Every structure is written in structure tokens, then in C-alpha cells.
Amino acid sequence: MSYQVRLEVFEGPLDLLLHLIKKDELNIYDIPISTITQQYFEYIDLMKELNLDIAGEYILMAATLTHIKSKMLLPQEEKVGEEEETEDPRAELVRRLLEYRKFKEAAEDLCEREDIWRDVFYPKNEVSSEFEEEEVMLDVGIFDLIDAFKEIIQRMPDKTSIDIIPEELTVRGRMSALIERLDVTGPEGLTLWALLEGDTTRRAIVVTFLALLELAKLHLIRLLQIEGDDTLRICRISSNDEAGEAEGGDADDKETD
Numbered sequence: 001m002s003y004q005v006r007l008e009v010f011e012g013p014l015d016l017l018l019h020l021i022k023k024d025e026l027n028i029y030d031i032p033i034s035t036i037t038q039q040y041f042e043y044i045d046l047m048k049e050l051n052l053d054i055a056g057e058y059i060l061m062a063a064t065l066t067h068i069k070s071k072m073l074l075p076q077e078e079k080v081g082e083e084e085e086t087e088d089p090r091a092e093l094v095r096r097l098l099e100y101r102k103f104k105e106a107a108e109d110l111c112e113r114e115d116i117w118r119d120v121f122y123p124k125n126e127v128s129s130e131f132e133e134e135e136v137m138l139d140v141g142i143f144d145l146i147d148a149f150k151e152i153i154q155r156m157p158d159k160t161s162i163d164i165i166p167e168e169l170t171v172r173g174r175m176s177a178l179i180e181r182l183d184v185t186g187p188e189g190l191t192l193w194a195l196l197e198g199d200t201t202r203r204a205i206v207v208t209f210l211a212l213l214e215l216a217k218l219h220l221i222r223l224l225q226i227e228g229d230d231t232l233r234i235c236r237i238s239s240n241d242e243a244g245e246a247e248g249g250d251a252d253d254k255e256t257d
Contacts, residue, residue, distance in 0.1 A: 011141055013061035014100045016043060019143040021097075028097060031090055033072055037065040043143070046150055049202075050209050068093060140223045140232060142213070148192050148232045149209050153202065169204065174211035179220060182236035189224070189235030 011019075020039050021028055044062060047054060071089040088094075182189060199205050212234065215221045224233045 011143065012055070013058050014097060015104075015141070016040065016058075016143060017061070017093075017097060018101055018104075019141070023147075028101075029094060031094065033065065033069050033090060037069050040065055043146065046146060046153075049153070050146065050149065050206055064093065138225050138227055140225050144225065144232065145209070145212065145223060148230075149205065152192075152196060152205060156200075156202065156205075169207055171207055171210045171214060174207050175215055178208070178211055178215065178234075179236070182221065182234065185236075187235060187238065189222075189233050192232040192234060195234055 017036065017040065020026070020036055020043075021031065024035075024039075026032065026036070040062060044054060044058060047058075068089045178195065181195070196205065196208060199208060212221070212223070216223060220237055222235045222237055224235055225231065226233075
């Protein structure tokens with residue numbers, strides 16, 4: 001069964017492309033379309049492996065990238081006596097990315113201002129106070145989380161045997177277990193590697209991934225990274241913040257294939 005996620009930080013295909021461009025430090029004005037298309041399809045495959053429903057907009061972008069790639073592979077016709085050059089097949093995509101990035105950065109700036117204004121009246125979040133003197137902690141998005149799980153899955157040894165998984169392995173159960181662990185560790189939280197200690201099967205890792213997404217949606221945890229470090233840390237949101245941010249309703253029990 002695929003797991004449908006409705007998350008405030010669940011980005012779309014343009015976010016994925018911007019993530020890939022930033023991650024590989026590519027020139028947005030001269031995108032290596034073959035490389036970016038291959039990486040895009042790899043993410044789509046990984047999202048399917050993590051039991052995430054792929055929205056139609058992702059499929060549409062995949063078709064767009066494939067179309068651009070095919071046009072760039074075609075030999076260019078030489079036009080005698082014409083100085084006007086044929087428009088780069090990537091031009092429209094670049095325009096969309098630049099416009100989207102502009103509005104995304106503006107929205108992030110407004111969110112930062114809101115946080116600053118809120119701190120004038122309320123105590124600072126316990127998580128940020130633990131790190132602000134030594135390190136800058138940054139909130140991460142779903143693609144950063146997917147990157148981390150991709151690395152974990154790639155490090156798993158190939159097995160030919162069949163894993164017997166208990167039926168009680170559900171997203172709801174894993175959510176409760178994660179909250180219990182984070183309550184014990186305190187505001188400093190745990191790294192993703194420490195949180196996954198003992199999970200030796202792909203199914204267990206996928207269930208943990210879905211549980212983290214659901215907990216983030218309910219504003220019970222924060223996904224953070226130290227600036228300049230790829231290590232992902234999961235921190236429990238304090239009870240005071242939880243009371244103000246948590247939304248009503250419980251997550252339904254979900255099981256993966």
C-alpha cells in the first residue's frame with residue numbers, strides 16, 4: 001500500500017530540481033540536462049521505494065525533462081543568412097525555476113521574520129538554545145530526509161534470504177516508539193543513524209521514514225542539520241510549542257507492502 005503524505009514541507013518537482021542543483025552546485029543558467037534528468041528519475045524511484053505516492057506533477061516534470069533532453073540531442077539545423085539563434089530548449093524551465101526560487105526565498109524570509117517577532121514575546125525554543133552558542137541549526141526539507149535514507153539503504157548489505165517481519169510493525173506503532181525515545185533524550189534529540197539503530201530491514205527503515213514524516217506533520221518533531229554538516233538530527237518539540245502548533249486528529253494506522 002502506498003502512503004499518501006500531506007505535509008506542509010512536502011515540496012514539489014520544482015523544489016526537487018532546485019535541491020539537485022544546489023546539492024551538486026550546478027549553474028542554474030546552464031543546467032546539464034542529461035545529469036539532472038538521471039538524478040531526477042533516481043529520486044522518483046527512491047520515493048516509490050519509500051512508499052510515497054508520486055503526484056501527477058512529478059510525472060509531468062519527468063516527461064518535460066525527457067522532452068528537453070531529446071531536443072538537445074537532435075542536431076541543430078544551420079540557417080543560412082539568419083542571425084537569430086534558436087532558443088535553448090532549457091530556457092522555459094530555467095525561467096520557471098528562477099521565478100519559483102524568487103517566491104520561495106521571499107516566503108522563507110517572511111517566515112524568518114515571523115519567528116523573530118514571536119521570540120520577542122515567547123521564550124526561545126529549547127532546541128535552538130542548545131546549539132545557538134556553538135552551531136547553527138537549520139530546518140531540513142523532505143528531500144534532505146530522502147537523501148539521508150538513500151544513504152542508509154545503500155549501505156545495507158544485499159540479502160538473498162527472506163526477512164520475517166512481525167505484523168505489529170506499523171507507522172502508528174513506530175511513531176509512539178520514536179516519541180518515547182526522544183522524550184528520554186531531551187531537547188538535543190538524536191541523529192538519524194542513532195534513531196535507526198537496530199533496524200536491519202528495508203521494511204523497518206521505510207516504516208521509520210513514514211513515521212518521521214507523520215510526526216513532522218503533527219509538529220511533534222523537528223528535522224535539523226548543523227550548517228555545513230550532512231548529519232540529520234531529530235529533535236522533540238517542547239510541550240509548550242507542541243500545544244500551540246499541533247493540529248488535531250490522529251494518524252491512521254498504516255502498513256507498508
